[in-house]
Amino acid sequence: MFGKVNKHNNYNSINILVITDCHHLKEEEIVKVKKLQYDVCLLLGDISGNYLDMILKYVPIEKIYGILGNHDEYGLLESRNIRNIHSKVININGIKILGFEGSSRYKIGNIPMYLQEESIKILRECDIADILVSHDSPYQLYSKANDKAHCGMKGITKYLKKNKVYLNIHGHHHINTDLKLNNGTNVIGVYRCAMIQFPTLKKELIF
Numbered sequence: 001m002f003g004k005v006n007k008h009n010n011y012n013s014i015n016i017l018v019i020t021d022c023h024h025l026k027e028e029e030i031v032k033v034k035k036l037q038y039d040v041c042l043l044l045g046d047i048s049g050n051y052l053d054m055i056l057k058y059v060p061i062e063k064i065y066g067i068l069g070n071h072d073e074y075g076l077l078e079s080r081n082i083r084n085i086h087s088k089v090i091n092i093n094g095i096k097i098l099g100f101e102g103s104s105r106y107k108i109g110n111i112p113m114y115l116q117e118e119s120i121k122i123l124r125e126c127d128i129a130d131i132l133v134s135h136d137s138p139y140q141l142y143s144k145a146n147d148k149a150h151c152g153m154k155g156i157t158k159y160l161k162k163n164k165v166y167l168n169i170h171g172h173h174h175i176n177t178d179l180k181l182n183n184g185t186n187v188i189g190v191y192r193c194a195m196i197q198f199p200t201l202k203k204e205l206i207f
Contacts (some may be wrong), residue, residue, distance in 0.1 A: 005164045005184040008199035011130060012094040016196045017059070017206075020044035020135070020171030021069065025051040029193070029207040034058050036195060036206070040092045043082065044171035044190065045069025045101060045112075045135035052080050065090060068112040069135045069172065070103035086112075089127045095198060098129035100156065103136040103172055106148035119155025128163045131198065132156065137170045138187060141179065160185045166199065176205060 017038040023046065033041075041059050043052075046069030056064075065085045066077045077084045085099035100123060102112030112135070114122070138157040143150040150173060160168055161183045168187045177189035178201070186201055188194075193206040 005166050005186075006130075008166060011166070011199040013200075014039040014093050014095050014198050016169070016198055017041040017063075017193070018044060018133075018169055018171075018190045018196060019047065019055060019193045020190050021046045021174055022051050022055075022192055023048075025054060027054060030054055030058050032206050033193070038063070038195065040065065040090075040097070042066065042097070042099075042133050042169070043077075044133060044169070046071045046171065048072075049076060049079070052076070052082070056080060065097075065099070067099040067101040067133065067135055069101070070111060070113050072112060074110070074112070085133075087122055087126050089129050095131060096127075096129040097131045097133060098126055100126075100132060100134040100136075100153075100159075104148055104151055104153055114153065114155070116154040119153040120158055121155070123155040123159040126159065129165065131167045131169065132160060132165050134168065134170045136172045137189065138168065138181065141187065142173055142175070157181075167201065169196065176203075178203065 015038040041064045043066035065083045086101040089098045105113035137152040139152040139154045174191045179187040195204045
C-alpha cells in the first residue's frame, strides 16, 4: 500500500527559508537573512512573540507561513498576521506544503501537544502534499517511545508513508539532520535557521 516516494524530477524548484526553535535569537543573527533569495519562509514553532517581531523586520510578511511549537500559545501567529498552516496545504510554485504543529503530548495543558492517536486522526484528514513541515519528527526517529517529549509522532510517520511524501522538515529536537525513512521519504531536522533547496535538498545553515 505504501511503496516508495515520488521521484524528485517531477517537482518544480523552490528555495525554502526555515526558522525554528529560536529561544535566544539575536538581531545580528536574523539580519543575515536579508541577503538571501527564497520563495517562502516557514516558521516551525517555538519562536516567542518578541522574536517573531524581530524576524518580521527582515522577512517580508507576504512570504511567511508558520506553525506553532509545543512552547507556543494558541493565537500567537495570528497576533502578528502570520498565516498559520496547521493542517492546511499551501501551494508555492506548484509545490504543495502541509503544516502540522506541536509535539507528542508529555504534559497537561492547553498547548499544541497531541496524543499519538490524535496525530493520526488529524493527519489522516489532511490533503496530500509534496512537503510536510512539522514541529515534531516522525515517530521514534531519535528517541524511544518512553521519552514522551522526544519520541515523535505516529501520525507524521503514517502520513509520510501513506502519501509517499518526498520531504519532511521538522524542528523541536534542536539538531540539524539529514535522514531517510525506509520508504524513501527525506527527513531534514533544522535547529534555528537554514536554507533548503527543493527538490535537490541542498541545505545551508544560516545561524
